[in-house]
Amino acid sequence: xxxxxxxxxxxxxxxxxxxxxxxxxxxxxxxxxxxxxxxxxxxxxxxxxxxxxxxxxxxxxxxxxxxxxxxxxxxxxxxxxxxxxxxxxxxxxxxxxxxxxxxxxxxxxxxxxxxxxxxxxxxxxxxxxxxxxxxxxxxxxxxxxxxxxxxxxxxxxxxxxxxxxxxxxxxxxxxxxxxxxxxxxxxxxxxxxxxxxxxxxxxxxxxxxxxxxxxxxxxxxxxxxxxxxxxxxxxxxxxxxxxxxxxxxxxxxxxxxxxxxxxxxxxxx
Numbered sequence: 212x213x214x215x216x217x218x219x220x221x222x223x224x225x226x227x228x229x230x231x232x233x234x235x236x237x238x239x240x241x242x243x244x245x246x247x248x249x250x251x252x253x254x255x256x257x258x259x260x261x262x263x264x265x266x267x268x269x270x271x272x273x274x275x276x277x278x279x280x281x282x283x284x285x286x287x288x289x290x291x292x293x294x295x296x297x298x299x300x301x302x303x304x305x306x307x308x309x310x311x312x313x314x315x316x317x318x319x320x321x322x323x324x325x326x327x328x329x330x331x332x333x334x335x336x337x338x339x340x341x342x343x344x345x346x347x348x349x350x351x352x353x354x355x356x357x358x359x360x361x362x363x364x365x366x367x368x369x370x371x372x373x374x375x376x377x378x379x380x381x382x383x384x385x386x387x388x389x390x391x392x393x394x395x396x397x398x399x400x401x402x403x404x405x406x407x408x409x410x411x412x413x414x415x416x417x418x419x420x421x422x423x424x425x426x427x428x429x430x431x432x433x434x435x436x437x438x439x440x441x442x443x444x445x446x447x448x449x450x451x452x453x454x455x456x457x458x459x460x461x462x463x464x465x466x467x468x469x470x471x472x473x474x475x476x477x478x479x480x
Contacts, residue, residue: 217243218250218298225288225295226250236309242411247303248286251411253343254299258414260337262293264390265412268330280322281408301410306403313436316426319399319407324391324419331390334416341414348463349393349415352455355380361462368469369461375478376458383451391415391422393459396429420448424456432460432471441475453477 217232223245230246242251262285269282283301287293310316351357355377362373392398394413402408415422424444430436444453457477461467 216241216252218245218252219296222250222295222298225290225292226286226298226300227289228300244303248300249283249303249410250298250300252298254294254297256292256294257337257340257342258299259293260335261412261414262287262299264331264335268326271330272326278404278406280319280326281402281406282323283408283410283412304400304402304408307400307408310399310401310407311430311434311436313427313430313434313440315401315407316396316399316430317423319409320392320395320419320423320426322407323395323409324389324422327390327392328387328419334388335390335414338414338416344465345393345413345459345463346415348459348461349417351462352458353417358458358462368473369467372461372467372469372473373458376454376461379450379454379478381451383448385418385420385448385452385455388416388418391417391419393417393422393425394429395422395426396434418452420452421455424449424452425459428453428456428460431475438475441477 226248228245228248228250233244235242235244235249241253242249265282266285269284272278272281283304285293286300286302288295288300293299347361351361358373358377362370391414392409392412393415394411395409398409398411400408400410427440427444431438431440441453443449454477457472461472
């Protein structure tokens, strides 16, 4: 019997995927390998604008000598679409291992966002079409009223947690906004030569400082990075970026572990 979370046969057919299906680590733990492809759910045609940007940058990064960063290459379906029934495909990279080293993750964020700033000078209009829970949470993290409304009916102390985070916000400038990856902590692998290989691009138009704060927060919460990694994020612009990162995650988590976030005391000055 097929596993309920695996890509259905018609999706495999559209991507001309061959080989035994194999679940993969990394990302949100929902991707599958089929031959030389990786198939991931949770995508729709509103993201079609991203694939050409990602493909061009992936090729440029692979052509660089020496390589310092790599990016997964999107693969279109046989009908020319970039998604099929919510699934998207990228080229499988053999010999990778998940990266859990926080300094490497942060260095990868700096490199990737520098390249994206040069490659995408203007905000893509396609971002406006995103309406998944991550997009809604990202917008709410920059709008205190929206954040309070989003948390109003949630149980388990989420409302109080959101209120404390929102109350600590101010108008500090977090820096120039650009295209960023909002989920790097879970989506950086090391290739067979040790070069960071970025997968499952989750786009937003925000400050790189905020995207890095999300990465650091995720690493502390879920990847056993030391809590001391947050020490550099407790004052100034870094603190404001971290507060908005926490709002983003609290409001986008399917099941929010309120106690885990509260234990970090992010709202305390």
